[in-house]
Amino acid sequence: MAERAQIVIIGGGIMGLSIAYNLAKNHGIKDVVVLEKSYLCSGASGRNGGGVRAQFGSESNVRLMQESLRLCREFAAEMKINVWFREGGYLFLTRSAEGQASLEASVAVQNECGHPTEMWSPAEAKKLVPELDLDGVVAASYNPNDAVVFPWPFVWGYARGAQSHGVRVRTFTRVIGFETRGKAITKVVTDHGAIETSRVVNAAGAWSPQVAAMLGVELPNKPHRHEICSSEPLKPWLTPLVADLSNGLYFSQSTRGEIVGGISNHDVPEGIDMESSSKFLGLYAKALTRTVPLLGAVKVLRQWAGCYDLTPDQNPIVGQVDEVEEFYQASGFMGHGFMMAPVMGKLLAQHIAEGTELPLFSRWSLRRFKEGRLLREHMIIG
Ligand SMILES: Cc1cc2nc3c(=O)[nH]c(=O)nc-3n(C[C@H](O)[C@H](O)[C@H](O)COP(=O)(O)OP(=O)(O)OC[C@H]3O[C@@H](n4cnc5c(N)ncnc54)[C@H](O)[C@@H]3O)c2cc1C
Incomplete structure (x- = not known):
């Protein structure tokens, strides 16, 4: 007999x-x-920078991430696993007047939501990180409550937590198709x-369009390779994660002392690709040593x-689709899906279990692309 769930x-x-x-x-649905x-x-x-922040440009993202930060803070105690949560803040840098105006608008939204971010001059940013060379930087924003985690134990914590409640987690098991009756799976x-x-x-993250296509559903997400690297360990000197909005450079210091960071590389063609390149190292080294010559x-x-997992308006695709019944999406999380997972997991579970319709699910539905209701998020790294 076939397995059921x-x-x-x-x-x-x-x-x-x-x-x-x-x-x-939360909902007692264990037959999963x-x-x-x-x-x-x-x-x-398992491949990301572990950055967790509520410095975003849209109210939805700021409010979601305030809740996610709270869940991250409690995660270790709830799951009995150390995720190396380090609340060192995020320091954003910008190098143009246009970038400064956009950053100021985002900071205003964050403060309206109660995430107390400050706009800083380059001199103020240098007080926090004296090693920075801020020549060319026109403004910065800083929030001390943003943080960094070590991604692997976070994933293992959720897996173990789910299994302890009876969920079956099958690794090395690939979905290759579906059987349907009318619009039902x-x-x-x-x-x-x-x-x-x-x-x-x-x-299925960057593979979500492939999975949806098996049911005849077209998702607009595009996978795009992003590279990242880690240095030899250094004595602790860097408190915040630093991100330069002009070129997508970001770096933080892990609890083991390594400098972990990456940078945007717009020459990478779209598609599933997880290879490393020397071109990335050159781009990253040049931008990093300009910002921290030491x-x-x-x-x-x-x-x-x-x-x-990129979407046209830099926001995810969540909730049900019109073409297939009870086929829920949770993809298109760009370069900030790790930090979104604690809160999105909670909301999506509630939506699936109770049918709760939050405004967010309409705002971020697949249908918005057909209807042209796009709401762009500007504070994107990488
Ligand atoms: C270099 C880099 C740095 C990043 N930095 C950050 C950061 O600092 N902070 C942050 O919040 N986010 C960051 N991100 C983004 C973040 O990692 C993602 O948004 C998030 O991990 C997405 O989680 P996911 O579960 O949706 O996708 P994934 O972790 O990709 O999981 C999807 C899974 O689906 C599986 N799958 C695919 N097809 C099938 C199939 N047919 N059958 C069965 N299984 C299948 C895949 O094997 C995969 O394990 C970064 C990403 C990268 C690449």
């Missing part, structure tokens, strides 16, 4: 696991299977057999890459 979640990244955990813990084609942390969730087909279900969550003497120890 009340809900099947495709993707064992932070998003799928957070939804599974919240379904089981999470399908992951590879190992946990193989997707973007009847089975999810994997390379290890089929699972009978009528409710499916697509949390780092020119430091060695890179490790370099890796993952996929951003």
